[in-house]
Amino acid sequence: MAELEAVIGLEIHVQLSTRTKMFCGCELSFGDQPNVHTCPVCLAHPGVLPAPNEEAIRYALQIAVALECEVAPRSIFHRKNYFYPDNPKAYQISQYDIPLATGGRLDDIRIHRVHLEEDAAKMIHVGESGRIHGSGASLVDFNRGGTPLVEIVTEPDLRSAAEASEWARLLRTTVRQLGVSDVNMEEGSLRCDANVSVRPAGSEELGVKTELKNMNSFRFLERGIEAELARQQELIGAGAAVVQETLHFDPRGVTLTSLRSKEEAHDYRYFPEPDLVPLAPTEQMLHEARGSLPELPAARIERYREEMGLPPEAAAQLAADPEAAVYFERAAGAAAGVEPRVVANWVTGELAAALRQEGGEAGATGSKVEPEALAALVVMVQEKRISHGSGKTVLAALVAEGGEPGAIVEREGLAQISDSGELEAIVATAVDANPEAAAQIRAGNGRAIGAIVGAVMRETKGRADGAEVNRLIRDRLGV
Numbered sequence: 001m002a003e004l005e006a007v008i009g010l011e012i013h014v015q016l017s018t019r020t021k022m023f024c025g026c027e028l029s030f031g032d033q034p035n036v037h038t039c040p041v042c043l044a045h046p047g048v049l050p051a052p053n054e055e056a057i058r059y060a061l062q063i064a065v066a067l068e069c070e071v072a073p074r075s076i077f078h079r080k081n082y083f084y085p086d087n088p089k090a091y092q093i094s095q096y097d098i099p100l101a102t103g104g105r106l107d108d109i110r111i112h113r114v115h116l117e118e119d120a121a122k123m124i125h126v127g128e129s130g131r132i133h134g135s136g137a138s139l140v141d142f143n144r145g146g147t148p149l150v151e152i153v154t155e156p157d158l159r160s161a162a163e164a165s166e167w168a169r170l171l172r173t174t175v176r177q178l179g180v181s182d183v184n185m186e187e188g189s190l191r192c193d194a195n196v197s198v199r200p201a202g203s204e205e206l207g208v209k210t211e212l213k214n215m216n217s218f219r220f221l222e223r224g225i226e227a228e229l230a231r232q233q234e235l236i237g238a239g240a241a242v243v244q245e246t247l248h249f250d251p252r253g254v255t256l257t258s259l260r261s262k263e264e265a266h267d268y269r270y271f272p273e274p275d276l277v278p279l280a281p282t283e284q285m286l287h288e289a290r291g292s293l294p295e296l297p298a299a300r301i302e303r304y305r306e307e308m309g310l311p312p313e314a315a316a317q318l319a320a321d322p323e324a325a326v327y328f329e330r331a332a333g334a335a336a337g338v339e340p341r342v343v344a345n346w347v348t349g350e351l352a353a354a355l356r357q358e359g360g361e362a363g364a365t366g367s368k369v370e371p372e373a374l375a376a377l378v379v380m381v382q383e384k385r386i387s388h389g390s391g392k393t394v395l396a397a398l399v400a401e402g403g404e405p406g407a408i409v410e411r412e413g414l415a416q417i418s419d420s421g422e423l424e425a426i427v428a429t430a431v432d433a434n435p436e437a438a439a440q441i442r443a444g445n446g447r448a449i450g451a452i453v454g455a456v457m458r459e460t461k462g463r464a465d466g467a468e469v470n471r472l473i474r475d476r477l478g479v
Contacts, residue, residue, distance in 0.1 A: 023050030069104030
């Protein structure tokens with residue numbers, strides 16, 4: 001059988017952090033009592049008329065320009081008809097053939113379209129363990145119904161589950177930095193669907209796709225895609241056909257269940273929404289949307305890699321958190337003579353580990369360690385005024401109490417031993433006290449040097465330079 005390659009596209013729904021719903025004035029608030037934020041418009045009472053949320057339109061424009069899309073001079077809303085038990089209108093107001101924006105890109109993945117629509121209400125299914133009046137039931141909370149959504153649809157440019165998960169994370173970071181959504185997957189303000197197919201490697205023709213619905217974490221998104229790719233490859237390997245359908249992935253049992261045959265556009269009987277006028281963004285609105293953009297994560301990653309020499313993983317980790325990025329840049333700017341990548345290693349490595357050890361969850365920006373204090377510490381280690389081990393000790397003190405690293409070094413007596421005669425004497429004593437290790441080193445077992453180095457470090461309380469200790473030991477042993 002020919003080698004098969006994965007072809008994956010994502011459909012991502014982003015709830016916008018507006019004050020009110022998309023087409024009415026009801027307040028949006030997560031976690032309130034069910035059905036307290038409703039009105040005749042979002043409950044579809046006869047004779048009511050929707051009115052578009054201007055703030056939602058401006059937020060959607062920000063997303064579109066951030067994704068380098070072409071904004072349509074005129075787009076229209078449609079009615080998407082379907083049986084919606086969680087939508088009292090029995091249709092969803094969305095956009096179809098003339099969406100808000102098309103043709104964008106984020107980190108080499110093409111964006112097919114960006115459009116506005118409204119969310120459905122929240123369904124709560126009561127099973128065997130929670131029967132009502134002796135039978136199972138489904139409850140509906142209409143607080144969420146009518147929440148403004150932006151749907152972002154990619155082209156089928158992703159080639160693995162891991163790449164899809166990584167790209168979705170970048171998109172979430174980008175949208176969060178715009179300030180238009182909290183993109184909290186646990187609360188449902190970011191939801192991912194994946195369109196998955198396989199085809200012979202090198203082929204341009206697309207295979208039959210299936211859709212995985214409502215992945216509520218990036219880990220589940222990746223696992224679900226992996227499971228579906230394996231299922232499709234197994235079907236094709238056995239000579240069977242892949243059927244176009246919508247699937248549910250259960251991460252607990254790692255199982256895929258068919259929900260329904262995949263719909264086509266005609267199944268929804270789209271037609272223009274007669275109660276809403278077309279959207280025609282003005283040049284002023286587009287100018288404001290472009291002017292509101294901060295430095296976005298993809299651009300920041302590229303700057304960190306190209307201009308500051310950071311490795312890809314550290315660049316992505318820092319760019320994913322705007323506050324951490326600001327912290328790093330302040331520290332790097334204050335660490336005179338130290339390469340930015342060294343500072344980045346301390347921020348993402350030693351500092352992150354020390355904060356976890358202390359039980360902190362706020363990250364570097366919420367800690368007692370000022371960026372300038374971290375910079376001073378890194379400079380001291382780089383200039384070998386203290387050892388790396390002592391640097392970790394000082395960092396632990398900074399995390400616990402704040403302050404200046406120089407004062408902590410002096411208080412704790414952590415300055416590196418600079419008297420070569422003193423260090424040579426300590427090394428000589430350690431070599432004499434470990435004859436077996438010394439013999440192994442002379443015999444060519446380089447790893448045995450660790451026992452003697454450890455003895456020196458214990459004697460000096462970590463104040464000795466490890467590289468200098470290694471040199472002195474080898475000189476002493478003539479190797």
